[in-house]
Amino acid sequence: MIQAGAPVPDRTTRERILDAALDLFGARGVDAVSLDEIARHVGVRKQTVLYWFDSKEVLVDAVLEKVAAELVVVIDAAVRAAPDDPLDRVDAVVRAVFRPAVRRPALLGLVREVSRLSQSQADRLAAHISPLVERAVHYLAAEMETGRLRTGDPRLIAALSYATVTGIATEPEALRTVGWVADQAGLRALRDELRTFLRAALTPL
Amino acid sequence: MIQAGAPVPDRTTRERILDAALDLFGARGVDAVSLDEIARHVGVRKQTVLYWFDSKEVLVDAVLEKVAAELVVVIDAAVRAAPDDPLDRVDAVVRAVFRPAVRRPALLGLVREVSRLSQSQADRLAAHISPLVERAVHYLAAEMETGRLRTGDPRLIAALSYATVTGIATEPEALRTVGWVADQAGLRALRDELRTFLRAALTPL
DNA sequence: AGCTCTCTCTACCAATTGGTAGAGAATCGT
DNA sequence: ACGATTCTCTACCAATTGGTAGAGAGAGCT
Incomplete structure (x- = not known):
């Protein structure tokens, strides 16, 4: 888990988001999974997800x-x-x-x-x-x-x-x-x- | 289309809602279809749908x-x-x-x-x-x-x-x-x- | 040291969602 | 004629959604 004010540049964040998204989308469907839920799984804020993927x-x-x-x-x-x-x-x-x-x-x-x-x-x-x-x-x-x-x-x-x-x-x-x-x-x-x-x-x- | 203030009791409304729901759910999935959309297809307000089906x-x-x-x-x-x-x-x-x-x-x-x-x-x-x-x-x-x-x-x-x-x-x-x-x-x-x-x-x- | 770029954060927002409250028109049994 | 029931309406609401704006911390280059 990354604390506030400690944004250690982390190239793997993108990969971890992709990974979590795959599991969640696959398990419950794209519609049923919110960006926020994906972010929480990765241990990051929703806006970080939107930084890596525009939408x-x-x-x-x-x-x-x-x-x-x-x-x-x-x-x-x-x-x-x-x-x-x-x-x-x-x-x-x-x-x-x-x-x-x-x-x-x-x-x-x-x-x-x-x-x-x-x-x-x-x-x-x-x-x-x-x-x-x-x-x-x-x-x-x-x-x-x-x-x-x-x-x-x-x-x-x-x-x-x-x-x-x-x-x-x-x-x-x-x-x-x-x-x-x-x-x-x-x-x-x-x-x-x-x-x-x-x-x-x-x-x- | 039924006008406001002309709620002719219509036993078939329930059937028409079921029908529209089947088509829409089947075509695009339950999550992606809102009650409002179903209601519009039937020519009725969303709350009428919720009258016939509690949720x-x-x-x-x-x-x-x-x-x-x-x-x-x-x-x-x-x-x-x-x-x-x-x-x-x-x-x-x-x-x-x-x-x-x-x-x-x-x-x-x-x-x-x-x-x-x-x-x-x-x-x-x-x-x-x-x-x-x-x-x-x-x-x-x-x-x-x-x-x-x-x-x-x-x-x-x-x-x-x-x-x-x-x-x-x-x-x-x-x-x-x-x-x-x-x-x-x-x-x-x-x-x-x-x-x-x-x-x-x-x-x- | 200072500057820039990368990355994640807090704070908000407009739109949509499922659902509630309650008014009021038409029909039916009496 | 009239009251009860049936049915659809208008008006709201709290929660959640995807998305925006912009601050600020760390790393690396000069």
Whole structure:
């Protein structure tokens, strides 16, 4: 905690604000979290938050940017490391997406907020994600040609997978409604069920 | 629009408030929609809303209650009407869930709000949904025994399906990020892809 | 030492929120 | 005809929100 009149220049304050914002936004949503609450979590005044980020919208932007960039790196690495078999590759991507999510639920929880973004924010996010998706779609299409994947619409498969992952991310607690336990073991079990589904649906007949 | 000093007793006002609240909550979230905005949509003052529903929380409750009850009826009817084959039955449920969603996107969009509910609200919702899920789980388990479905954990399958549907519901616009078009045709295509997936994953080897 | 830049602070503000108090018009049962 | 009930209104309020203005402490360069 920093006392009044002792503003030791602290380059990490910005990072700590981003960190707290990610957790809080992810857990309870952008609307429900005030700048003041974020500031309190960091041990700083609300106006300090507004010094680092000109407005709440800018802060949201920065958080999304950070998360998207990290996610892209993780997925990218997983794809490159995976063996040549397309089924194994899909499997690797699914596990790669869930790994950070298991460690830090707020990460995927943030996805829930995407639907509330402004047009420009959504566009910027898409700029990060789209290239990844396009590559995946082309890859899937190519492998369907070679017969190593069951034929289908790769874009729909991508959309469905994305929807499923965000669905899991969105509702770790809501899934209790269907009797699912939202702990790490439960998350892993659900991830594995998704892997099974994808394999079953993509394995050539 | 009702003019001042002309409060013709109108039993439908309550219904119209519920209706507007459903659409607005579903489209933009409970937090982002004020009572005043709902009132304006109905053509009434905010205080009239508070006359019919003691607080915003009560209004949210009522909307959820209504949606849950309707959804239960729809699914129930679909199951009863479906043929005896378990794969067809699963298929019928998926279509039944999507039918109201296609007609009225806000309906499933409301699911996004579930994660922000209070404990008591979540419990009440679960009271509606759980029996349905339990029946489905037992049914799936029984059919796995008879060999007409691939064996697996029925509860995980239910959870995964639920997550997928809510994922689609949550992100009709966010899915644009992966290049998916969020119109009715797109929704149908995605629904059919989900049906294909479920069939592929559940068909006995 | 003195000056500038970086950073966090105190003090405020206008707007919006959910909610309360209570007046008054229309309808219905008597 | 009349009183009670039902329903919507005007008028307020306390609390919270995102955001602004500007003071002032510490660090580093000259």
